[in-house]
Amino acid sequence: MTATGPTNPAATTATTTGVTSEATTAGTTAGTSARIGALLARHPVIDGHNDLLWEAREQVRYDFDRLDIEAGGTPTHTDLPRLREGGVGGQFWSVFVPATLSGDDAVSATLEQIDAGHQMVARYADRLAFARTADDVVAAQASGRIASLLGAEGGHSINNSLATLRMLHVLGVRYMTLTHNDNVAWADSATDEPVHGGLSAFGVEVVREMNRIGMLVDLSHVSPDTMRAALQVAEVPAIFSHSSARAVCDVPRNAPDDVLESLRDNDGVCMVTFVPAFVSPAVAAWQQELKDAARTQGIAPDDAGFGDLRDRYAAKHPSPVATLEDVVRHVEHVREVAGVDHVGLGGDYDGVAELPQGLEDVTGYPRLLAALADNGWSDDDLGKLTSGNILRVLRDAEAGARSLQEQRGPSLATIEALDGPPRAD
Numbered sequence: 001m002t003a004t005g006p007t008n009p010a011a012t013t014a015t016t017t018g019v020t021s022e023a024t025t026a027g028t029t030a031g032t033s034a035r036i037g038a039l040l041a042r043h044p045v046i047d048g049h050n051d052l053l054w055e056a057r058e059q060v061r062y063d064f065d066r067l068d069i070e071a072g073g074t075p076t077h078t079d080l081p082r083l084r085e086g087g088v089g090g091q092f093w094s095v096f097v098p099a100t101l102s103g104d105d106a107v108s109a110t111l112e113q114i115d116a117g118h119q120m121v122a123r124y125a126d127r128l129a130f131a132r133t134a135d136d137v138v139a140a141q142a143s144g145r146i147a148s149l150l151g152a153e154g155g156h157s158i159n160n161s162l163a164t165l166r167m168l169h170v171l172g173v174r175y176m177t178l179t180h181n182d183n184v185a186w187a188d189s190a191t192d193e194p195v196h197g198g199l200s201a202f203g204v205e206v207v208r209e210m211n212r213i214g215m216l217v218d219l220s221h222v223s224p225d226t227m228r229a230a231l232q233v234a235e236v237p238a239i240f241s242h243s244s245a246r247a248v249c250d251v252p253r254n255a256p257d258d259v260l261e262s263l264r265d266n267d268g269v270c271m272v273t274f275v276p277a278f279v280s281p282a283v284a285a286w287q288q289e290l291k292d293a294a295r296t297q298g299i300a301p302d303d304a305g306f307g308d309l310r311d312r313y314a315a316k317h318p319s320p321v322a323t324l325e326d327v328v329r330h331v332e333h334v335r336e337v338a339g340v341d342h343v344g345l346g347g348d349y350d351g352v353a354e355l356p357q358g359l360e361d362v363t364g365y366p367r368l369l370a371a372l373a374d375n376g377w378s379d380d381d382l383g384k385l386t387s388g389n390i391l392r393v394l395r396d397a398e399a400g401a402r403s404l405q406e407q408r409g410p411s412l413a414t415i416e417a418l419d420g421p422p423r424a425d
Contacts, residue, residue, distance in 0.1 A: 001051050001096045001153060001180070001351040005036040032051035034380070037087075038370045043383035044089025044141060044392050045365045048271035048346030048350050049220070049242035050149065052078045053116045055350045056094045058374055062116045062121055077349040077361040080127050083146055086362040087369075090137050090147035090387065092241060093117050094351070095173065096154070099182040100302075114150060114171050123138045123149045132172055134394040151218065151241055154180035155187055155206065160415045162209050174394070175216035175241060178206070178226060185415060185422070188223040189251035201418040209411045214401030216393065219243070220273075220346075224256055231262045236391045236400030242273035242346035244330040245337070251277065251284050260338040267396060269389045270338060271346030272330045274359050276322035279330055286319045324358030328371050331385070340381045344390045 052069070053062075055076050060066040067074055072081040083091070095113035121128045129140035131147040134399055140147035150173045157176070158164040168176070177279055178199075179189040186203035188194045196203065207230050210217050217238040219227045231238060240263070246254035255263070263270060276283040290313050291301060299305050334343040349355070349362050358367050369382055377385075416422075 001054065001094065001348070002099075002327075015159065027057075032370045032373050033366070035373060036366045036382075039369065039379055039382055040087030040089075040386065043388065044087050044384045045345060045348075046090030046092075046137065046147070047088060047362075047365075048092050048239065048344060048388040049094055049153075049273070049351070050078055050091050050347065050362075051096055051351035052076060052349070053093055053113050053120070056116060057113070057121070062112075062119065062122060067210070069120075070124055070127065077355070080124060080146075080208075080411040082362045086365045087386075088146060088362060088370070090131070090149065090390075091142045092149045092346075093120075093153040093228050094153045095150050095157075096152075096180075096351075097155060098156060099156055099180045101143055102156055106154075106156045107159050107164060110152060110168070111171075114168070117148065117150050117221075118172070130172060132174065133398060134391050137391065137394070149174045151175040151177070151216075152178045153218075154221070155184040156180065156396065158206075159319055160185055160202070162206070162411050162413060165209060166207065166410065168212055168214045169215050169372050173215065175218045175239060176210065177218040177220050177241060178203070178222050178230065180221050184307065186419065188226050190221055190223045192223075194223055194225065196224035196226075198223065198227075200415075201232075202413065202415040204229070204233050205411055205413045205418060207233050208235070211397075212401060212404040212408065212411070214397050216397055219255070219259075221253065223252070224259060227255065227259045228262065231259070231266050231268075234268075235404060236397045237268040237296065238263065239268055239344075239393060240270040240302070240346070241392070242271060242275070242348045242351075244272050244275075244278045244327075245270075248330050248333050249281050249284055249326075250277055253278050255334075257337050260334060260342075262344050264338040267393070269340075269342050269344045270334050271344035271390065272327065272334060274327055274347045274349075274355055274364075275352050276354055276356055279326040279356065280320060280322035282320035283322050289317070290314075311391050316386075322354075322356035323366070324356055324368055324371060324376065327356055327359060327368060331368075331372065332375070335381075340384055341392075342387055346384065 069079040072079050097109040121130045128148045129145040130135045137147040178187045181191045183192045186200040218241045220240045220243040244254045246256045275288045
């Protein structure tokens with residue numbers, strides 16, 4: 001979920017299945033398309049981040065009779081027919097809750113999201129299979145189903161409790177993004193004013209406990225100092241579930257090159273996102289101009305009136321359009337800096353209102369892969385991008401957890417013991 005918060009992408013779904021821009025189809029041969037189809041049959045995409053569950057909450061309060069993702073044609077970027085068309089064989093479903101929720105409210109909402117994920121998988125059990133391990137992912141794909149994993153988007157979901165963290169893992173959550181758009185009491189966000197200089201002492205303990213139980217540390221949304229601190233203390237590979245390259249598009253949500261180099265040394269993976277403001281410098285500049293215009297009127301991006309102001313501003317100053325080629329540049333930059341063993345895909349479908357031309361919904365992955373193939377990517381390297389790298393990270397985290405559990409038991413640390421009493425605001 002991006003800095004704009006929960007959105008209803010219904011207005012963008014006029015881009016129907018299979019739609020491609022003229023630019024993205026130019027130069028792509030029938031031979032390339034056949035090659036990509038065969039590749040995806042062997043190495044289907046495992047995407048790092050999809051916000052369908054929050055859209056199900058916002059649109060229909062989790063009523064999948066009203067949002068029937070099996071029928072297709074839903075007012076979302078994601079449904080089962082389009083996932084199949086896009087070559088998706090595994091999906092981390094985000095159990096996002098907004099940072100406006102805190103304490104027990106955030107925990108309860110996260111549990112509702114987790115329940116929705118389990119209910120969705122059970123309802124469509126012939127198409128989806130719940131996955132907790134890399135072996136589960138492979139078994140799901142072998143059975144012709146889409147492996148479904150869960151990821152919690154923001155440390156506010158655990159309410160400063162390592163026991164709550166452990167229970168999320170028991171319920172199937174396999175990564176946690178350390179922050180969302182706001183700082184938490186133990187870690188700095190990329191889009192908030194720094195308080196901790198990265199991680200507090202309790203934040204370090206959160207990372208250590210995540211490593212011990214086998215929950216992936218997700219560094220999307222966190223500040224560069226938090227990225228660096230987490231990678232310094234991490235005992236197993238970490239991930240970015242939906243971030244791109246800051247050297248290509250200089251926005252706080254993207255990963256700087258030195259962090260990508262550290263991620264390589266950590267043996268982790270950066271799953272490149274498709275969010276226009278994170279992949280296109282022109283769109284990012286337009287977004288900043290919009291925020292500046294709002295600030296002059298005393299309106300913050302999370303204020304109720306921001307949407308109306310955005311519509312008025314866009315009518316006079318239309319936004320540039322991101323393209324599939326913008327995403328290609330990020331994928332190739334991450335490959336250049338971190339290496340081909342450390343890049344993946346995390347589209348952030350249903351977490352944003354607009355997406356790049358050629359990637360309008362979850363059918364877009366074959367077009368992206370075809371563009372990379374035309375740029376000289378081998379089948380082996382494309383297979384690492386689609387699924388090989390994230391499967392390796394899952395296996396390494398599982399093996400690391402088994403080893404760490406032989407060395408230490410569950411952490412009983414509290415934030416008060418490690419960080420002292422709460423700061424007075």
